[in-house]
Amino acid sequence: KVSEGLTPSQAFIKLVERELTEIIGGENEKLNLATQPPAVIMVAGLQGSGKTTSIAKLAFAFEERGISCILAAADTFRAAAVEQIKIWGERLGVRVISHQNGSDPSSVAFDAIAAAKATDIDAVIVDTAGRLHNQSNLMDELEKIKRVIHRNLPNAPHETLLILDATTGQNGLQQAKIFSDYVDLTGIILAKLDGTSRGGIAFAIVSELKIPIYLIGTGESLEDLSPFNPEVFVDAILN
Secondary structure, three states, X not given: OOOOOOOHHHHHHHHHHHHHHHHHOOOOOOOOOOOOOOEEEEEEOOOOOOHHHHHHHHHHXXXXXXXXXXXXXXXXXXXXXXXXXXXXXXXXOOEXXXXXXXXXXXXXXXXXXXXXXXXXXXXXXXXXXXXXXXOHHHHHHHHHHHHHHHHHOOOOOOEEEEEEEOOOOOHHHHHHHHHHHHHOOOEEEEEOOOOOOOOOHHHHHHHHHOOOEEEEEOOOOOOOEEEOOHHHHHHHHHO
16 A cells, blocks of 8 residues: 555655564663662673773763763783773773783772772773684683673673674674573674665564663764664665
8 A cells, every 4th residue: 555645665764664673673772870889881892892882872972971981891801802902991091901812801890899888980891702602611701701690790790692693694693592591681783784784684683582782883983982873774775
């Protein structure tokens, strides 16, 4: 049925837009920041997904909103990862808690939470290793980090986020499934979503796993992190 003066093809596109928008989820999904600080946000994702940059963007967004934060460099098995977090911390003026390379990642998370409690910091962002989701021993370590966080602070982590490269195809759904099995993901940050990155895998993840998309990264600058808007997202894919 043609309505509102639209041609049949225009009406069909409008119908598709409405259906896809309903599938992808509601607008203004927000991070759960604890009513009693510190809020703890655990971040997972494969190496190369844009994880470290997304963490920096998130810290920048928090600080811009007056939410103080600490970064926990719990990707201790890769020296470059710890150094990257430290560099971002210096640029942002944000404290970074780190240990020696190869140390227990859980202890880094534990110490970061303790530091946040002692200094009245609002949020702790915990960087975890860029794990291959098909390596069960590494995923077990990720699960351990979450247990230690919870033991140190009831109801934490308040969010467990997966950074997903928007250019990833069906493998992205498999990543999300396995990460969620181990650490019960609460949300997605879709990184590297520029003019050539469609991010269509997000539909499968939201539809099958019921994990909301909170934020999207659209560039390299710290400001390039935006709340997810399903209508704008669908419009960009179709048009």
